[in-house]
Structure formats: structure tokens, C-alpha cells
Amino acid sequence: MKRDSRLSGVLHVLLHMAEMEGPVTSEALAGIMQTNPVVIRRTLAGLREQGLVTSVKGHGGGWRLCCDFDTVTLHDIYVALGEPAVFAMGNRTESPGCLVEKAVNAHMNDAFQQAEAVLMARLRDVTLADLSRDFHRGLQRRDHSHCSS
Amino acid sequence: MKRDSRLSGVLHVLLHMAEMEGPVTSEALAGIMQTNPVVIRRTLAGLREQGLVTSVKGHGGGWRLCCDFDTVTLHDIYVALGEPAVFAMGNRTESPGCLVEKAVNAHMNDAFQQAEAVLMARLRDVTLADLSRDFHRGLQRRDHSHCSS
DNA sequence: TCTTCATGCAACAAACAATATTACATGAAA
DNA sequence: TTTCATGTAATATTGTTTGTTGCATGAAGA
Numbered sequence: 001m002k003r004d005s006r007l008s009g010v011l012h013v014l015l016h017m018a019e020m021e022g023p024v025t026s027e028a029l030a031g032i033m034q035t036n037p038v039v040i041r042r043t044l045a046g047l048r049e050q051g052l053v054t055s056v057k058g059h060g061g062g063w064r065l066c067c068d069f070d071t072v073t074l075h076d077i078y079v080a081l082g083e084p085a086v087f088a089m090g091n092r093t094e095s096p097g098c099l100v101e102k103a104v105n106a107h108m109n110d111a112f113q114q115a116e117a118v119l120m121a122r123l124r125d126v127t128l129a130d131l132s133r134d135f136h137r138g139l140q141r142r143d144h145s146h147c148s149s
Numbered sequence: 150m151k152r153d154s155r156l157s158g159v160l161h162v163l164l165h166m167a168e169m170e171g172p173v174t175s176e177a178l179a180g181i182m183q184t185n186p187v188v189i190r191r192t193l194a195g196l197r198e199q200g201l202v203t204s205v206k207g208h209g210g211g212w213r214l215c216c217d218f219d220t221v222t223l224h225d226i227y228v229a230l231g232e233p234a235v236f237a238m239g240n241r242t243e244s245p246g247c248l249v250e251k252a253v254n255a256h257m258n259d260a261f262q263q264a265e266a267v268l269m270a271r272l273r274d275v276t277l278a279d280l281s282r283d284f285h286r287g288l289q290r291r292d293h294s295h296c297s298s
Numbered sequence: 299t300c301t302t303c304a305t306g307c308a309a310c311a312a313a314c315a316a317t318a319t320t321a322c323a324t325g326a327a328a
Numbered sequence: 329t330t331t332c333a334t335g336t337a338a339t340a341t342t343g344t345t346t347g348t349t350g351c352a353t354g355a356a357g358a
Binding site for chain 1: 154182239240252253257
Binding site: 003004005006035036038039056057058059060061 | 344345346347348349353354355356357
């Protein structure tokens, strides 16, 4: 399965934006992320709808953070992305006629739901400020520019 | 993302095998599962290596269970399948040079590892016998043959 | 006003992974 | 020796994520 790396990617983008002055263009962010500007726009569009970032067109335009790093959690970002599928495994059929499959699905769903609950709880525990703090700690240790990619 | 349904599928197969007398051919199982016999063979090959099933070639051959439903757990089956990837989400880069990415990855990995631990614990909690029991309970409630698919 | 720069968005292409299919070899029973 | 069934490799199909192109929209500046 191809893993969805949007959550990881958008967090990367947000932290970089926090380190930059003024609005940043999709082009610049795409450079940092080694991807395409359109991909950046697509991804940030979800965050804009949730009021986490703003975008301005034209000369001097670009993207700007407009959220509180102390209160926004990884879970908020996950939701802003449209709550993408968590698991790479799933049931063969979601609404089976077979009673065997029903029994299997019931137990599988139970296990996966519990795991998902834990994941969401953990995502809610971490704020963007937490990530930023850890990044700056890393910076202190190794005294060089914060990113090459 | 296309979800891996092998675990779900192989559990379905095992429970059906438990309801049948003598060896069952890949062809028959494929019929039940609405898939291809080769897919069945491929999947069961992993279980055979773990000593959970046996296969016999030629006339009167096929697949036979050779494990104790009371002690084999869903986790054992998961392992027999080669421990396929659990999550549909992942880090953009596993070994980043970027310190921002390092900070992001660290928190993400932590959250995912905890969720995975819970999932594995839940899979270890459920035996094949548990599934079989639930299936038979379902059978009692609705008095008809145990499967159409 | 007209050019330039930037996002918004839709349509399309490429890359990749899971599943399905085909073809042929191997081995056992009738 | 024919038939049946698994073993396995190679290939095709399908679906999803990511990347790309093209054009419209809107804002700043000359």
C-alpha cells in the first residue's frame, strides 16, 4: 500500500512557515518540500477552510499562519485534511451477508477502533508548539540551519 | 488507499474450513471467497509455514487445519501473513536530514507505535475459537446456512 | 490600463501497491 | 498414464496517491 504522507508533510510545512517572516508562496514551500506547488495548495486548502492558514493572491501574496500553535493539536490538522484513512488493513467486505464474515468483522472492527482511539488521543496530546519546541531543541544541539529539504 | 484485506480474508477461510469435513481445495475456498484459487494458495502458504494448516497435492488433496483454535490468536495469523503494514499514513521521509522533519517524525512515530501496540494487544486477545463461537451464536439467532459468499 | 505574480481549480498523467489471472511445473491418487 | 491438486513465477488489472499541465481569477505595481 502507498502510505499517505500528507499529515507528516503538512506539519513540516507549518513548522517551516512558523520560522519565516511574512507570507510564503506555494512555490517556496514546494521547494522546501521537494514537491509541486499545486500539491501544497491542495493540502493547505483544507487548513484554510478550518481557519488555520490564510492565502492571498497576487503580488506579495502567499500563505500565512493564522492559528495558535499552543492550542492547535495534530488531531486538528488531521481533521483539516479530511480525516484520511488510518489503517492499511481492512475488512474484505463491510456489509457481508456471510455470518462468518460478520463475526470476523465484528472482532476486527473492535480491535481497529480501539487502536484508532489511542492514535487520536495521542494526536490530541501534541500541539504544534510541542513540535516547534522539539525542533528548536534539536537546533540548539546541532548548530546549523534548520532545513535542507 | 487500497486496503489490505488478507487478514480479514484468511480468517474467513479458516472459519469456513473448520465447518467442513476433510481437506478443502483452493478451488472450493476461492468459490466461497469469490476470488482466485491462486490467491488462496498464496495466502495460506504463510500459514502453512507456521504450521497452522497443511496442504496435500493430487487426488483428494487440498487444505486442512492443523492448529488449536483455542490457542491460536488473530495476532498469530497476522504474523503468519508476514506482519503486513498496519497504517495507511506514514512519514514523508523515514531518515530526514531536516530537523523539522525529525521533530515531526518523532511525535508521529510515538503516536503510531502506541496505537499499533494496542492493536496487537487486541489481536492477541482474540482466538480463532472466539470467532467460531460468535459465528455459531449468530447461526443460532438466524437459522440458516452459514454462508452464501 | 496593462503587465506580472500568485492562488484556485479541474483535468490528466505517472508511480505504486494489492489483487487477479495465466501458464506451466510438480507430485499424488485412481 | 491420466486426472487432480498444489507451487510458483510472470503478467495484467484495478485503485490510490502524488505529480503535472493548463487556464481562470484576482491583486499589486509600473
